[in-house]
Amino acid sequence: MKFIRGSGHINIPVTWVTAPTYPNPQWPGTSIETFQVDLVISDKTSGRVEPLSTETLLCLLYQYDLWLLVSPILSSFETGQTELAKSSQPGNYFVLMINPDLTYRLGKDPDHSQPLNLTVITRNTFFHQLHDSFAQTPRIYTMKLSSALCCVFATLTVAFPSDYLKIATWGVEGYAKDNPIGVTTGGKGGKTVTVTTAEQLVEAVKGNAPKIVKLKGKIVLPARLAVGSNTSLIGVGLSAHITGKGLNIYNGDNVIVQNLKITEILDNDCITIRNSTRVWIDHNEFSSDIDGGPDKYDGQVDIIRASDFITVSWNYFHDHWKSSLVGNDATFRDLDLGHLHVTYHHNYWRHMGTRGPAGRFGHQHIYNNLYEDFLYQAIHSRSDNQVLVEGNVFRGNTSEALSTYGLVIPMDSPNTCVCGDEELDGYANLGAKNDWGHAGVNITQKGNFYKADYKFKLTPLPLVPAVVKLGAGIGRIW
Structure with missing residues (x-):
């Protein structure tokens, strides 16, 4: 399954929930937290909205960097926009991470409020980053995305280790x-x-x-x-x-x-x-x-x-x-x-x-x-x-x-x-x-x-x- 072909935008608001953190022995001093993420793909031309209905697999807090690995994989985006909306309609899908061994479940969230400080990375290409993580006004950044995108990631911090941009490639290697x-x-x-x-x-x-x-x-x-x-x-x-x-x-x-x-x-x-x-x-x-x-x-x-x-x-x-x-x-x-x-x-x-x-x-x-x-x-x-x-x-x-x-x-x-x-x-x-x-x-x-x-x-x-x-x-x- 693909999100969408052609132009469109990704709407990714986030709501933090009150939950305990879990020690992670692999990275001393770090933890994995429970949180909710809403992903919606909509075509501005037709107004069609497709909620994420399959697994979002990985959420990690690596020091202060939150990684969000999105599935299904986006592909064939020639141009697009990443829109950070202040809120979204109730009833959209989210993924709730509930423990440190990365098990997950797909559910629905009744409310969303704050926008996510977003970095989009595809095929080791850095596109844009929002510096004011909880802006009162939604910001829209236009970017050119390569076709056959590898993955989409999100992070909560401006400071991002450069070696972690090199995740993987789906091209021949x-x-x-x-x-x-x-x-x-x-x-x-x-x-x-x-x-x-x-x-x-x-x-x-x-x-x-x-x-x-x-x-x-x-x-x-x-x-x-x-x-x-x-x-x-x-x-x-x-x-x-x-x-x-x-x-x-x-x-x-x-x-x-x-x-x-x-x-x-x-x-x-x-x-x-x-x-x-x-x-x-x-x-x-x-x-x-x-x-x-x-x-x-x-x-x-x-x-x-x-x-x-x-x-x-x-x-x-x-x-x-x-x-x-x-x-x-x-x-x-x-x-x-x-x-x-x-x-x-x-x-x-x-x-x-x-x-x-x-x-x-x-x-x-x-x-x-x-x-x-x-x-x-x-x-x-x-x-x-x-x-x-x-x-x-x-x-x-x-x-x-x-x-x-x-x-x-x-x-x-x-x-x-x-x-x-x-x-x-x-x-x-x-x-x-x-x-x-x-x-x-x-x-x-x-x-x-x-x-x-x-x-x-x-x-x-x-x-x-x-x-x-x-x-x-x-x-x-x-």
Whole structure:
């Protein structure tokens, strides 16, 4: 769901309520307070008003800075206004934060009074700030907003730490952007076609000419889908769903897959990237079930045979055993070495078994991902693979967050004996601080992958769970 397309304005008044504060052990001397926020999007041309009817996920008091992360995400605002009204009509939606672990509920507020001292930040761009926080007269500031906005934030203070402006990006980032070939653009500049059947989809993604293919509705693929180079395959809204068979990106270049739900692929991986370069897998949802054991389903996104310059971002992986394997066979060691550069960022893994990711022979930069109940082994670097791991959060029943020990545990597969497979150890380096939760970490050797060789936006660690839950998966960008 999107708030509005075209021009409009955001009306964000705030009412403070009397409530206790809660100590927060992560930030000594700070607290999280209960408060109410009303968000209304109205189109001045038509007078139509759309109250916020889905979750607003994160409210934090960081020293004196209040962060408000808004969902659904605003997009396609070419011009707009941010209006701070002194009051609003009763009955509009608000979000009431009730405790320090960030649980929330959606309710209605009978009255609103004071305007909020507002800062709007989108894609690391500072637009404007109201200095007199409780002005008697509502102020209107006109601003130009970029299209496909990342997020909207609000803060209560003029003094704002500059590093906290760099929250995240929804544009292509990582190896799919910064590589010797060029930025991954998919089918940009090509013809756009919308498909609703398997037959139409098969034809639409063929060939190497630039093309943008939009999928509507659920499709049961009778055979694996061969996706050609220079293709953007994009699901429309929440309806785009592929099941039956998965996707092959073989011997290709410059492919984008976004906003697709891919579930219960029995024959092979949901997506297999083989001998391909510049692939961006972004804002998708992958699932099956975890009850059938490690070999009922294969991987969700597997990257093999010297593929290179891949980014896997903002995906929701859940209820599946083996998620993402980079480098699948020791016999291809000589072929793979020097390739398999993959970025994983802002993905949400929940109720998984292994491979988040597991890598051989390559380099993976893994940052700002959220892992919940990753039952056996999340990040596994083996067979001379190198990982740079930073800014990730592990929660719930996650036994091992990171391992470089070469043993392929019995809960992974294939196995030659009940005690697992023995491979060479991998390497791991830690960049920005990770939150391991209660999970174990087993780094047997450090490598030389100390720093990513590109610029990227690192979400502050305390914000990672909410930012990822808000942004990952389908229905966020289309």
